[in-house]
Each structure stands twice: as C-alpha cells, then as structure tokens.
Amino acid sequence: xxxxxxxxxxILPMFFILFFITSKGISVINxxxxxxxxxxxxxxxxGISNAIIGTFMLIGIATAISIPIGILAxxxxxxxxxxxxxxxxxxxxxxxxxxxxxVIGIIAYIWLVVSMGSFSAASGGFxxxxxxxxxxxxxxxxxxxxxxxxxxxxxxxxxxxxPRTILKVILPAGVxxxxxGILLSVARxxxxxxxLLFTAFGSPFMNLNILKPMNxxxxxxxxxxxxxxxxxxxxxxxxxxxxxxxxxGLNLFTKVVTRRWKVQF
Amino acid sequence: MESTVLRIENxxxxxxxxxxxxxxxxxxxxxxxxxxxxxxxxGKTTLIRCVNRMHELTPDATxxxxxxxxxxxxxxxxxxxxxxxxxxxxxxxxPFPMMSIYDNVIAGYNLNGIRLAKNEKDRxxxxxxRKAALWEEVKGALHRRGxxxxxxxxxxxxxxxxxxxxPDVLLLDEPTSALDPKSSSRIEELIVELKGAVTIMLxxxxxxxxxxxxxxxxxLYLGELIEFGPxxxxxxxxxxxxxxxxxxGKFG
Amino acid sequence: MNHSRAEVxxxxxxxxxxxxxxxxxxxxxxxxxLSVAGAFVLLLLLAIFFSLIIASYPAIQSFGIRFLFGxxxxxxxxxxxxxxxxxxTLATSFFALVISVVFSIPISIFLGEYSARGTxxxxxxxxxxxxxxxxxxxxxxxxxxxLTPLVRTLEMKIGVAxxxxxxxxxxxxxxxxxxxxxxxxxxxxxxxxxSDLKEAAFSLGATRFEVIRKVILPYAxxxxxxxxxxxxGRALGETMAVTMxxxxxxxxxxxxxxxxxTLASVIANEFTEATGSLYLxxxxxxxxxxxxxxxxxxxxxxxxxxxxxxxx
Numbered sequence: 001x002x003x004x005x006x007x008x009x010x011i012l013p014m015f016f017i018l019f020f021i022t023s024k025g026i027s028v029i030n031x032x033x034x035x036x037x038x039x040x041x042x043x044x045x046x047g048i049s050n051a052i053i054g055t056f057m058l059i060g061i062a063t064a065i066s067i068p069i070g071i072l073a074x075x076x077x078x079x080x081x082x083x084x085x086x087x088x089x090x091x092x093x094x095x096x097x098x099x100x101x102x103v104i105g106i107i108a109y110i111w112l113v114v115s116m117g118s119f120s121a122a123s124g125g126f127x128x129x130x131x132x133x134x135x136x137x138x139x140x141x142x143x144x145x146x147x148x149x150x151x152x153x154x155x156x157x158x159x160x161x162x163p164r165t166i167l168k169v170i171l172p173a174g175v176x177x178x179x180x181g182i183l184l185s186v187a188r189x190x191x192x193x194x195x196l197l198f199t200a201f202g203s204p205f206m207n208l209n210i211l212k213p214m215n216x217x218x219x220x221x222x223x224x225x226x227x228x229x230x231x232x233x234x235x236x237x238x239x240x241x242x243x244x245x246x247x248x249g250l251n252l253f254t255k256v257v258t259r260r261w262k263v264q265f
Numbered sequence: 266m267e268s269t270v271l272r273i274e275n276x277x278x279x280x281x282x283x284x285x286x287x288x289x290x291x292x293x294x295x296x297x298x299x300x301x302x303x304x305x306x307x308g309k310t311t312l313i314r315c316v317n318r319m320h321e322l323t324p325d326a327t328x329x330x331x332x333x334x335x336x337x338x339x340x341x342x343x344x345x346x347x348x349x350x351x352x353x354x355x356x357x358x359x360p361f362p363m364m365s366i367y368d369n370v371i372a373g374y375n376l377n378g379i380r381l382a383k384n385e386k387d388r389x390x391x392x393x394x395r396k397a398a399l400w401e402e403v404k405g406a407l408h409r410r411g412x413x414x415x416x417x418x419x420x421x422x423x424x425x426x427x428x429x430x431x432p433d434v435l436l437l438d439e440p441t442s443a444l445d446p447k448s449s450s451r452i453e454e455l456i457v458e459l460k461g462a463v464t465i466m467l468x469x470x471x472x473x474x475x476x477x478x479x480x481x482x483x484x485l486y487l488g489e490l491i492e493f494g495p496x497x498x499x500x501x502x503x504x505x506x507x508x509x510x511x512x513x514g515k516f517g
Numbered sequence: 518m519n520h521s522r523a524e525v526x527x528x529x530x531x532x533x534x535x536x537x538x539x540x541x542x543x544x545x546x547x548x549x550x551l552s553v554a555g556a557f558v559l560l561l562l563l564a565i566f567f568s569l570i571i572a573s574y575p576a577i578q579s580f581g582i583r584f585l586f587g588x589x590x591x592x593x594x595x596x597x598x599x600x601x602x603x604x605x606t607l608a609t610s611f612f613a614l615v616i617s618v619v620f621s622i623p624i625s626i627f628l629g630e631y632s633a634r635g636t637x638x639x640x641x642x643x644x645x646x647x648x649x650x651x652x653x654x655x656x657x658x659x660x661x662x663x664l665t666p667l668v669r670t671l672e673m674k675i676g677v678a679x680x681x682x683x684x685x686x687x688x689x690x691x692x693x694x695x696x697x698x699x700x701x702x703x704x705x706x707x708x709x710x711x712s713d714l715k716e717a718a719f720s721l722g723a724t725r726f727e728v729i730r731k732v733i734l735p736y737a738x739x740x741x742x743x744x745x746x747x748x749x750g751r752a753l754g755e756t757m758a759v760t761m762x763x764x765x766x767x768x769x770x771x772x773x774x775x776x777x778x779t780l781a782s783v784i785a786n787e788f789t790e791a792t793g794s795l796y797l798x799x800x801x802x803x804x805x806x807x808x809x810x811x812x813x814x815x816x817x818x819x820x821x822x823x824x825x826x827x828x829x
C-alpha cells in the first residue's frame with residue numbers, strides 16, 4: 001500500500017539524523033570537550049564549555065521573564081472565557097506564537113541591543129523569553145480550563161478569597177499541565193539560533209555577565225558548521241550530539257514525568 | 266420555644282430573565298434540621314446558595330430582601346466572612362484532590378492563612394473527623410490523598426472539612442443524591458447526630474429523607490414558599506393542598 | 518478527645534479572630550493584576566508591529582512599494598530590492614509544500630483512518646513529534662553535510678552547475694521540517710469525519726480507497742488546507758536550516774538548482790554586517806514583510822480550523 005510506504009518513509013529522516021549525529025558526534029565527546037573553551041583555528045582540541053553554560057544562562061533569563069507574565073496572562077484568559085478583551089488577547093497570543101524567530105531577534109535588537117550599545121546575553125534571553133511566552137500562556141489557559149468548577153466552589157464555600165482560591169487551589173491543581181508547557185517551551189528555545197544571531201551574538205570566551213555577548217550551543221554549531229575548518233566541523237558534530245540529546249531528552253522526560261503529576265478529578 | 270438563628274425576610278432572586286425566588290419568608294430554628302424540598306426548578310438550591318452568597322459566582326444574579334444571621338444582615342458583611350460562618354456541603358463530593366485527608370480537613374484554616382500550632386491542628390482534624398463519623402476509618406491514613414476513599418467517605422470528608430470551621434449553620438445541598446443507599450443512610454444518621462453542634466439546612470428532592478431526618482420542613486414551588494412547619498405534622502397532615510399533592514406524587 | 522478548658526478557649530479565640538480577618542490581597546486588585554498581564558501581551562504585539570515599521574521607515578520612505586519588486590540588492594550602491602528574496606522564499610516554500618504534502622496526506626490518512634490507536638500509531642506520532650522537536654540548525658547541519666554532496670552528484674549527472682546548495686536542497690530540508698505540522702492537523706481533521714458517512718459509502722459497495730478519495734478527503738478538505746497553510750507559515754519563517762543550504766546568493770535564482778536567498782536567510786547572513794542606516798532599515802523592512810505575511814497566513818489557517826471545530 002502506497003500510503004503505508006509513504007508514511008514510513010517520512011520518518012526515515014529522523015533515523016538518518018540521529019544516526020549521523022551519533023556516529024560523527026559521539027567520538028568527540030569526552031570530559032575535555034565538555035569543560036574546555038574553544039581553541040583558536042589551527043589548534044587541536046578545545047571544547048564547548050562556554051556554549052553549554054551560555055545555553056543554560058540564556059534559558060534561565062528567558063524563563064525568568066516568561067514564566068510570571070505567562071502564567072498570570074494564562075490565568076486571565078482562563079478566568080475570562082468570554083469577553084472581547086480576552087478574545088483579542090487570545091488572538092495576540094496565537095499571532096505571537098507564529099512570528100518567525102528571526103523577526104523576534106530583530107525586535108530584541110531594536111529594543112535592547114541598540115539601547116544598550118552592545119550585544120548581550122540579556123537581549124538574547126529576552127528574545128528567547130518572547131518565544132516561550134505564548135506557549136506558556138496557552139498551556140496555562142488550557143490546563144486551568146479543565147479544572148472542574150466544583151473545586152473552586154469548595155474553596156470559596158470555606159470563605160477563601162478569590163485570589164487565594166486561584167493561587168492556592170486552582171493553580172496547584174493544574175501544575176502538571178503548566179510545567180509541561182514550560183518544559184516544552186524550554187526544549188523549543190534551547191535549539192534556537194536565529195534570535196541569537198544579533199542579540200547574544202556568540203563569543204569564544206566564557207562569560208557570566210549578562211550584559212556582554214554570550215555563546216550558546218546552537219550558535220556555536222552554526223558558526224562552526226559553516227566555517228571552512230574541518231576541526232571545527234568535528235566539534236560541531238559533538239555539539240550537535242549534546243544539543244539533540246538535551247532537546248529530545250527533555251521532550252521525552254516531559255511526557256513521562258508530568259503524567260505522574262496529573263491530578264485526577 | 267425555638268430560637269431562630271437564621272431569618273430569611275421577603276427574599277427574592279432574579280437570574281438574568283428568570284425570577285427564581287419570590288418573596289420567601291423563613292425562620293430557621295437553631296440546632297434543628299430544616300429540610301427544604303420541592304420539585305426540580307422550585308428554587309431550593311438557589312435559596313441555600315443565597316444563604317452563603319455562593320449565587321454571586323453566577324453573573325446576572327440579583328437579590329432583594331434580607332437574610333439575617335444572628336441578627337446581622339449577611340448582605341452587609343464581607344461574603345468571605347459569611348462563608349466562614351455558614352458552611353456548605355455540595356451534591357457532588359469535592360475534596361481537594363492535591364491534598365491529603367489531614368490537609369483537606371484543615372483546608373479552611375490553611376487556605377485562609379490562619380496559623381495554628383501543630384497540636385491545635387491535630388485536635389481540629391481529629392474532632393472534625395470524629396463528628397463526621399470518619400475518624401476510625403482514616404486515622405491511620407491521614408497523610409494520604411483521599412482518592413482511595415469511597416464516595417460516601419469522601420462526602421463525609423467534605424462534611425468534616427466544613428465542620429472544622431465551626432460554622433453556625435451548615436448547608437447541605439442534596440448531599441446523598443450521588444451516593445448509594447447504604448452510604449446515604451450512614452450520612453443521614455450522621456446529620457441527625459450533628460444538629461446538637463450546628464444548625465442544619467438540608468436541601469433534598471427525596472421526600473423520604475426529609476421525613477426521616479428533619480425536624481422542620483419548608484416546601485417550595487416555583488420560587489414561592491408554600492408551606493413551612495414541623496416535619497411530623499407536614500408529612501402526615503399538610504395544611505396546603507399543593508403540599509399534599511407533591512407528597513403523594515402528583516407532580517415533581 | 519476532651520480538651521482542657523484552656524485549650525477550648527484558645528481555639529474559640531482563634532476562630533473568633535478568624536471570622537473577622539480580611540484577606541491581604543483583595544479581589545479587585547488581583548483581577549487588575551491579571552488584566553494587566555493579559556493586556557501586556559496585546560501591547561507587546563502592537564509594539565512589535567510598530568517597532569518594525571518605525572525601524573524600517575528609512576527604507577519605506579526611499580523605495581516605497583518598489584522595494585518588493587526591485588531586483589537588485591546591492592549594499593555597496595545602496596540599492597535594495599527585495600525581489601530576489603521574494604522569489605527565493607516563494608520557490609523554497611512552494612517546493613517544500615509540494616514535497617511535504619506527498620507525505621503528510623498519506624500520514625494523515627494512515628493515522629486518522631487506518632490505525633488511529635495502537636502501538637504503530639503511537640510510534641509514528643512520537644517520531645513525528647521528535648522530528649518537529651529537532652532544532653533547525655541541526656537540520657541545516659545535516660542538510661549541509663549529508664544532503665548537499667548527494668545533490669551535487671545529482672547536479673553533475675544532469676549537467677547543471679554542481680553547487681550542491683541551492684533552492685532544491687533547501688526545499689528538501691524544509692519539506693522534512695514541515696511534515697509534522699500538516700500531518701498532525703490533517704490527522705485530526707480526518708479522524709473527525711463522521712462514521713455514518715463512511716459507513717453509508719461502504720454499504721454502497723465502495724472500496725477503502727474510494728471511500729478515502731470520495732468521502733473522507735472532500736469532507737476534510739478545508740481542514741487539510743488549513744494544515745497546509747499553517748505549515749506554509751512555518752516554512753516562510755524558517756531561517757537557520759535554509760540559510761545553511763541555500764547558497765547565499767542575492768541574485769534572482771534562474772532555476773531550481775540555483776543558489777538563492779530567502780527573506781529570512783538574507784537577514785541572518787547580512788544583519789550583523791549591515792553598515793549604514795538604509796542598509797539596516799532595508800533588512801528590517803524584510804523582517805516586516807515576513808512578519809505581515811506569516812501572520813496573515815497563520816490567522817487564515819487558524820480561522821479555518823476554528824470553523825471546523827478542531828483543536829489545532
């Protein structure tokens with residue numbers, strides 16, 4: 001049957017990608033690779049430590065920005081199912097989700113890089129945070145919509161105020177869905193390069209200062225893969241292996257773990 | 266002479282376009298069980314939800330008239346405070362699924378940010394579970410989540426949770442209609458035991474339950490109070506014709 | 518169970534204060550905070566739109582609508598025409614769509630009609646989700662090192678300049694990336710076809726294949742179109758993988774094997790080296806065009822899906 005054949009053909013790329021990255025990348029991975037800084041061209045060895053640290057720092061900034069606003073906005077939307085303002089905001093969330101990542105990078109550049117006068121991790125983290133925001137809002141809204149009204153009534157009937165009911169009863173009941181949304185959006189932005197091209201910009205140095213440029217795994221892969229140096233290509237395969245293990249691992253982890261936290265009503 | 270703890274004066278409620286309650290006058294006697302019965306749509310659930318101001322969760326709900334608790338107009342007080350004095354148990358049991366049995370009972374304090382010492386909390390939990398006739402069954406599993414409990418046990422947990430707040434009045438909205446007969450009768454026994462500690466208003470569509478359990482009964486039809494009086498008399502010799510027709514099953 | 522008198526008094530005193538304590542955060546303030554958080558998103562989107570317009574204003578002022586049709590992109594002479602990138606974007610997206618549809622419709626039929634549950638279906642669905650989760654730069658990397666040599670060999674065989682990179686390679690990589698999107702929506706839509714329609718057709722003697730062709734696909738048509746539109750939106754905005762295999766040429770591509778640039782890839786390639794405000798403004802205007810086009814396409818796709826009552 002053609003249908004079956006085509007279906008299975010379409011997942012072949014997944015296997016190819018995993019196979020190539022693993023075979024070319026895994027031999028590069030060793031302790032030095034993970035803990036050393038990259039060496040200049042021509043020197044053997046070197047590692048990706050600044051990219052790994054940078055990736056985590058950028059994700060940290062992004063989550064710090066996007067989680068509070070994202071959850072509050074998600075609560076707003078789930079508490080206001082009808083209403084023109086809520087519908088409009090919902091439309092904006094969907095639109096924001098579809099904005100190309102390079103345009104987000106341009107915005108972060110205009111708003112932060114220009115005003116700060118230099119590339120910085122802060123602007124890169126901001127761009128990633130903008131990309132995480134709609135996913136977190138939607139996950140929060142959808143999760144909270146599923147929580148039965150009876151839970152809210154039980155709390156209010158005990159004389160618990162509305163803010164406390166939302167924050168201490170409804171929100172905890174939806175924690176698994178919200179955490180899923182957060183983890184999935186982290187997995188999404190961990191692999192993003194375009195918004196960082198002219199915000200965090202990348203750097204050969206280890207940098208913990210968020211006001212300076214910062215490297216990240218995807219940026220490094222892009223720079224090394226498109227360079228003419230074979231040593232750098234090898235490093236890029238290793239970095240790709242780390243990245244893909246992290247991203248796919250996080251996706252799988254999210255699925256498995258949050259199922260256990262799910263509250264039954 | 267019975268003292269009145271809750272007085273409902275000329276109370277009406279309008280939801281959107283519908284007039285759900287029309288000029289209801291009712292005096293609920295203290296430490297007695299007052300059943301509120303009537304056919305579907307008569308307004309009995311609306312009435313008790315107005316007593317603890319839960320109707321305010323519905324948009325387009327307006328009320329007129331007064332409800333006085335110990336002489337104080339509950340509509341002039343903060344609804345949060347009213348709901349701490351008047352507890353409610355719902356038709357569908359709703360213990361908090363994320364909390365342990367212990368935390369469920371003490372939830373009214375925890376969620377409201379009221380700090381109690383550990384031994385005070387333990388005391389409140391034990392006392393409330395004993396009053397709800399659930400202590401013996403759960404005392405070894407207080408810190409487990411309540412999902413393993415049966416339907417009847419979960420409903421008794423909800424009763425314990427409401428009792429822990431030491432309310433003056435306890436509102437029961439068809440508490441056994443989602444339960445099997447055995448669990449229902451256990452809860453009916455429990456309700457009768459409770460009236461020594463708290464005044465009870467019981468909404469039920471089951472006239473047998475009302476007859477078994479209550480001291481006084483109010484009969485509502487289409488938002489109006491048709492008859493109110495001691496249960497014994499009402500079920501054997503009702504004054505109003507409509508009451509008699511309802512009790513003999515001619516409608517509803 | 519007997520309290521001492523003291524304990525009873527303590528408990529009663531506590532409950533008395535409990536009755537009268539007012540909550541720290543009042544309801545109106547909390548609702549206001551929620552509204553502010555919601556409105557923030559609205560303001561954010563408006564700010565993005567207007568920032569793009571303001572920042573690209575020098576270019577809008579200089580070129581007007583000719584920007585989109587100018588065929589020369591020459592930063593040295595300050596001539597900025599976007600037409601090469603429009604062509605590159607349309608070509609790669611179009612070919613990517615065509616290739617991906619060949620796979621995503623069968624997948625949708627397979628998952629929606631044949632084996633909606635069961636281990637095979639779960640396996641395929643998981644694989645598609647993983648495919649969607651692979652970072653773009655890794656697609657580009659693999660495309661550059663695995664696919665490009667193959668395309669080069671093909672080009673040598675058919676006698677075309679063996680760049681290896683170009684529209685063809687980019688379309689291939691892009692098509693793999695967008696398959697999961699149209700497949701998942703297509704699957705949803707096909708599984709929603711009412712069974713009584715299908716049963717009626719079967720009872721009239723139609724074969725499985727005919728039922729698919731004549732009943733399921735027509736019914737699910739608009740949903741499938743919506744899925745295609747959404748994957749188009751995704752393809753238009755895709756940057757890294759395309760940048761790495763499209764060959765970075767600013768001339769109008771002559772054929773499917775020519776190197777080219779898309780709106781997104783030229784921004785990625787040239788933004789950090791843009792000198793002069795007109796250059797930068799022109800690049801930002803490309804971003805504005807990208808923003809408008811992807812937004813419109815995504816909204817149309819979502820509108821169709823909402824009409825059908827399917828959860829995208």
